[in-house]
């Protein structure tokens with residue numbers, strides 16, 4: 001999702017200003033949640049239902065999947081529209097945090113490449 005920009009052509013001053021702006025405007029949302037939303041179509045428990053004989057499955061059901069350890073995942077079925085809306089906002093809030101951190105990382109990488117201090121002298 002992060003934009004890979006050709007930072008090499010941007011002045012050190014402009015990089016510092018962009019970084020200062022990102023740090024000033026950054027606010028950690030209390031909704032932040034590192035997870036992904038997955039839609040699933042499922043077969044039901046009724047043996048004679050169309051879903052067991054090649055007909056369309058039921059759904060979509062929306063799950064919030066969260067990895068909490070290597071290879072381990074929590075999967076939460078979202079039931080109410082309010083829950084789904086909150087989950088969407090939370091996942092988007094996390095993506096935003098990641099985007100800001102990525103951009104600051106890119107700027108710092110470029111400053112390091114130029115052998116410039118990462119923290120401007122006071």
Ligand SMILES: [Zn+2]
Nearest residue numbers: 043044049051
């Ligand atoms: Zn069914």
